[in-house]
Amino acid sequence: MTTTTPAANTALLPLPTTAARAATTTGAALALIGTFLAWTYTDTFPGDLTVTGYPGGLQVLTLISAALTLLFALSGYGIKGLRWLTPGGTNSPTRLLALGTLVTTAYTVIAVILTKDDNGNLLGAIELEPGAWISLVGALVAAVAALGLPSDLPQDDTTDSSAPKRFLASLRAPAPARAKALPSWAEILIIAGAFGVALYVFTYGIDTEYAELFIGYVLAVAFGFTALTRAGLIARITALTAKHRNVTLCAALVAAFCFPFTQQNEEYALIGANILIFATVALGLNVVVGLAGLLDLGYVAFLGVGAYAAALVSGSPLSPVGVQFPFWAAVLTGAAASLVFGVVIGAPTLRLRGDYLAIVTLGFGEIFRLTVNALNGVSGPDLTNGSQGIPSIPDLKLLGFDFGISHDIGGITLGRSANYYLLMLLFTAVVVLVFRRSGESRIGRAWVAIREDETAATAMGINAFRLKLLAFALGATLAGLAGTVQAHVSYTVTPEQYQFAGSVPPNSAFLLAAVILGGMGTLSGPLVGAALLYLIPAKLQFMQDYQLFLFGIALILLMRFRPEGLVADRRKQLEFHETGQLDVPPDTPLTDTAAGTTKAGA
Structure with missing residues (x-):
């Protein structure tokens, strides 16, 4: 059996898939660019979205979501430096991130339209500046184009192509792909970095000053975490934390200790x-x-x-x-x-x-x-x-x-x-x-x-x-x-x-x-x-x-x-997601006693 590298797989992608990935990349880039432009005409909506060149409030959430979507879309081209982002597949996390960007941006636009001024009148769509429309259109293009990307199914689900099976499979995290072993100090640095990011995300959520920003934060984090889980990054980090349990507990304690100082x-x-x-x-x-x-x-x-x-x-x-x-x-x-x-x-x-x-x-x-x-x-x-x-x-x-x-x-x-x-x-x-x-x-x-x-x-x-x-x-x-x-x-x-x-x-x-x-x-x-x-x-x-x-x-x-x-x-996980088959390591030889031969395990 022959294997192909991610770069080779990208070169052999059918034309619709290539076009969908290109449109997803373009849409994410547009949504990202739009966050650096003004979104509102006045500062009535909380967060002051009137500044050009400096994203603030809900613009930051769209910026981060669009940047992640762009990064994962580019990783699908087989770029060597980005392969580590998607050990479990590129398409499903890209699709989730694109959808999260659209939901966060659309929520912001709707919230601006439904905001009332000092006289009790709705601001309406006239309050929106071009930056909001650019980000919304870009997020919509990225989300629609991402739907054209093929699904990343776990190996045991590829035999069933029914829609419910594909949908449920997309909600479960696949096993992370085998990666080159890192030295212990690098793994410890990754654990420390992961807890640093978790501390920043948690602190950002607590520091939200108004309800609209917190709702947008919850939406962005929910889609982002699901996408990272689907990509296999969470499983890979979890494996590292299980390997270095004492270091993990110390890192968690240090991160929690730093919280009040922020x-x-x-x-x-x-x-x-x-x-x-x-x-x-x-x-x-x-x-x-x-x-x-x-x-x-x-x-x-x-x-x-x-x-x-x-x-x-x-x-x-x-x-x-x-x-x-x-x-x-x-x-x-x-x-x-x-x-x-x-x-x-x-x-x-x-x-x-x-x-x-x-x-x-x-x-x-x-x-x-x-x-x-x-x-x-x-x-x-x-x-x-x-x-x-x-x-x-x-x-x-x-x-x-x-x-x-x-x-x-x-x-x-x-x-x-x-x-x-x-x-x-x-x-x-x-x-x-x-x-x-x-x-x-x-x-x-x-x-x-x-x-x-x-x-x-x-x-x-x-x-x-x-x-x-x-x-x-x-x-x-x-x-x-x-x-x-x-x-x-x-x-x-x-x-x-x-x-x-x-x-x-x-x-x-x-x-x-x-x-x-x-x-x-x-x-x-x-x-x-x-x-x-x-x-x-x-x-x-x-x-x-x-x-x-x-x-x-x-x-x-x-x-x-x-x-x-x-x-x-x-x-x-095994109790609630039982496949009915025994788990066999991929490199374990299976012996056929009747025929007296040895086969490679699946």
């Missing part, structure tokens, strides 16, 4: 701190749901137990306890209280399975909220001030460092929110370490066995009840640990903060969704899911009335097209 707005730093709190609690729930397979619908109650315990002993003037523990003692108090509640609730209920366990845990979450609401001195003992909660919780002080005041570090001022962000980052690192060590231990493997088949695990000698109780207690402790910091960040704790479902996370429904969205049983999955589920509502506050509706639609689409989650392990 923020000048306390509001954005506070969003980052709350994301870490939400992500840490989601990672604790991942121990219960993702590893042990226990469906806990009242997990947010453990966060509340830790928060209330810390609030009672942290010196609040309205605390009935009237004591003030040092920081480390308050943290241990919150974690210990959650641990006790985890054992007390888990011991009599963990002999249940499935829906029955879910109903009991849901009841526990509601009992906790109603109980702290009743401990107001009227319906019950005066312990939690009822619906008023425990306000005026003082800021933490650790080794003479006051988290409530600003500090200058290296010429950069870190405010109160940034201080608590760094503290929460330390807690997150501890939770990540606990999750990783427990997941890789014998106990973690036993949890996975119980999750897959509890009956079979019990038959193999695993004490299922004891290990499930251990997972329940560990998850509760991690939630209580995060709750101690949450109480001080928000200054107050109230029963309404710990509901099963609500418009503001964290609550039990959003925590469970973060684990499922990110990827159950993975380390980074709940962190990604929690960041998305907290950041989007925080930035799109005008959509709060429709938030749960849109959230439900997003989950339905996710379960349909990527049920394993955004970050899935190999086991989940």
Whole structure:
């Protein structure tokens, strides 16, 4: 069997494919050029798109999308320096990027037209300058031309040319092509660069000052990430991170540490701190749901137990306890209280399975909220001030460092929110370490066995009840640990903060969704899911009335097209995308025992 190089394949492309690639390249170039021209006549639309030669606001998103489309379109010509961009194929990522450029540009144009001036009148199409039309036409040409490019199908899907099969195949990331092995230092630099880019993208999303820019950011990132996944770059970087796991964790920690130094707005730093709190609690729930397979619908109650315990002993003037523990003692108090509640609730209920366990845990979450609401001195003992909660919780002080005041570090001022962000980052690192060590231990493997088949695990000698109780207690402790910091960040704790479902996370429904969205049983999955589920509502506050509706639609689409989650392990990928054939390495010889010959494996 003969093979051809990418350059040779390009030379043999049929004329329609060559014309489609040329039109895609031309359209992407036009869309890119248009971003350097003025898009609006006045500065009524946010972002000031009236400047020529300096893209701003939503123009930047179109510029980046068009530049990526142009780069991937050029890689299809077999240019040697660009082959590394598309180890999984060139056409599908080019098509996705071209479509993303069109969607982002069209959204901007529509948003400008529907914007109202000071008199309440729509700006209309007359507000658009030639630059907007050039970028829109160029993006449209690129998207339409990209549809003429042939599909990049995985090898096992080439035998089925039906439209549904091709569509579903385009949503799955192919295995990355074999590449020349790089030295270790080069692989480490690639990992560091990847986390640097991720930090910049995340920071850009938090720094968006208005809703129109954030919506455009979400659209551009969604199409761009899908295209990079389809190209095989994400799979290749994932392979590198799996090879250098310690380096990856250090790079992630350094990138997260650098985040508050990029923020000048306390509001954005506070969003980052709350994301870490939400992500840490989601990672604790991942121990219960993702590893042990226990469906806990009242997990947010453990966060509340830790928060209330810390609030009672942290010196609040309205605390009935009237004591003030040092920081480390308050943290241990919150974690210990959650641990006790985890054992007390888990011991009599963990002999249940499935829906029955879910109903009991849901009841526990509601009992906790109603109980702290009743401990107001009227319906019950005066312990939690009822619906008023425990306000005026003082800021933490650790080794003479006051988290409530600003500090200058290296010429950069870190405010109160940034201080608590760094503290929460330390807690997150501890939770990540606990999750990783427990997941890789014998106990973690036993949890996975119980999750897959509890009956079979019990038959193999695993004490299922004891290990499930251990997972329940560990998850509760991690939630209580995060709750101690949450109480001080928000200054107050109230029963309404710990509901099963609500418009503001964290609550039990959003925590469970973060684990499922990110990827159950993975380390980074709940962190990604929690960041998305907290950041989007925080930035799109005008959509709060429709938030749960849109959230439900997003989950339905996710379960349909990527049920394993955004970050899935190999086991989940094989479970949800089973081909019915055994995976055979491409270089493995297959022996035909009947004929006594050896064939090359496919």
